[in-house]
Amino acid sequence: MTHLRTQCAAAFLVFAAVVCTTHADTSTEPRNLGQLKQELKDYHARDYPLQVATVLSAAEEWVKSRAAKVKKPALILDVDETSLSNWDEIAANDFAYIFNGPCSIPVQIPCGNLAWDQSFRATAIAPTLHLYQEATRLGVSVFFVTGRYDDPPEKSATELNLWLVGYRGWEGLVMRHDHTGTVAAYKTGARAQVEAEGFVIIANVGDQESDLVGGHSERTGRIRNSVGEAD
Ligand SMILES: [Mg+2]
Numbered sequence: 001m002t003h004l005r006t007q008c009a010a011a012f013l014v015f016a017a018v019v020c021t022t023h024a025d026t027s028t029e030p031r032n033l034g035q036l037k038q039e040l041k042d043y044h045a046r047d048y049p050l051q052v053a054t055v056l057s058a059a060e061e062w063v064k065s066r067a068a069k070v071k072k073p074a075l076i077l078d079v080d081e082t083s084l085s086n087w088d089e090i091a092a093n094d095f096a097y098i099f100n101g102p103c104s105i106p107v108q109i110p111c112g113n114l115a116w117d118q119s120f121r122a123t124a125i126a127p128t129l130h131l132y133q134e135a136t137r138l139g140v141s142v143f144f145v146t147g148r149y150d151d152p153p154e155k156s157a158t159e160l161n162l163w164l165v166g167y168r169g170w171e172g173l174v175m176r177h178d179h180t181g182t183v184a185a186y187k188t189g190a191r192a193q194v195e196a197e198g199f200v201i202i203a204n205v206g207d208q209e210s211d212l213v214g215g216h217s218e219r220t221g222r223i224r225n226s227v228g229e230a231d
Contacts, residue, residue, distance in 0.1 A: 037095055040226035044087065052223050056127035059203050059221040060134055066202040066218065067138040074171070074199035075135045076191060076217060077128065078206035079146035081225050084122035084161060089113070090227065118153055120161035125223075128205065129166050141171035141199060145190045145211075147183050150175035188214030 067073050077083050092107045101112035103119060116122075135142055144162065148154055155175055162170070174190045176183070187210060191201055195216055204217035207227065212220040 040095065041091070044226045048225060051225075052125060053127050055221045055223050056131050056205070059205050059219070060127075060131045062219050063131065063135050063140060063203050064138065067135070067140050070200045070202055072199045073138075073140045074194055074201045075131075075140050075142045076194070076201055076204040077132065077142060077144050078208070078211045079144050079148060079158065079162070080122075081125075081207040081227050082205055082211070082223055083125060083128050083132070083144065083167060084165065085125050086116065086122050088121065088123075089116045095226075114154070117148065117161075118157040120157050120164060122161050122165070124165035124167070131205070132167055132170075136169055140202070142167075143172040143174060143190075143194055143199075144170060145174045145187050147176050147186070147210075149179075150177035182210065183208075184210035184213050187211055188216060191216035 063073075063075060080086055088107050089103070089111050092111050093109050096110075097113065098110045099113050101110055101115065103111035103115035105119070107116070107121070132142055144167075146158065148158055155173070158175070159173060162168075162173075172194070174193075176186050178186065191204065191214070194201060201217040203219045203221065204212060205221040205223070206212050207223040207225050209222075212222055
């Protein structure tokens with residue numbers, strides 16, 4: 001509910017009329033969680049598709065312009081909410097992040113994140129898949145760099161999910177096995193390792209600031225979604 005604050009100013013005119021103005025007090029009241037969730041759902045349904053398409057279109061144009069001009073060109077892609085969409089899990093959980101526990105079919109709250117990942121039900125984000133296919137067609141090596149943990153069930157499920165939705169023939173899938181330090185530092189180090197192997201990273205696309213900071217890419221592209229900062 002929005003609180004209203006009324007200010008009145010006496011106007012000492014002939015009849016001492018009182019002039020009042022009413023306006024919303026937005027300075028002290030936190031936003032309503034239910035309204036915020038609805039805004040996020042509205043954004044996902046209305047503005048997000050164009051946002052994704054715009055970012056990925058720019059990345060694709062850049063990759064096309066650079067692929068033939070660079071020796072060993074590489075493209076870095078984040079996985080979750082960049083290459084794969086977990087919206088079904090996110091919406092079912094009403095934006096809660098539930099790490100452990102089962103995830104039913106069809107997906108219902110509570111849906112455990114690990115169980116969701118390992119049921120490989122995430123869908124492709126179509127503009128990213130298009131970029132991927134164009135990049136590989138042009139001889140650009142694609143490396144997925146993800147914050148998902150590097151353990152056998154998670155790795156095989158991630159590989160299978162990517163493959164099932166159309167990402168095939170990638171050069172590398174880098175997963176996080178050191179849980180100390182920040183995600184940004186881990187991802188920066190992963191890109192540095194790709195460069196150490198002789199690749200030139202022409203583009204890096206992600207949905208989090210931590211996907212992109214730290215350099216080691218000619219260009220970056222950020223998808224802005226309803227998930228927010230995860231790190
Ligand atoms: Mg992500």
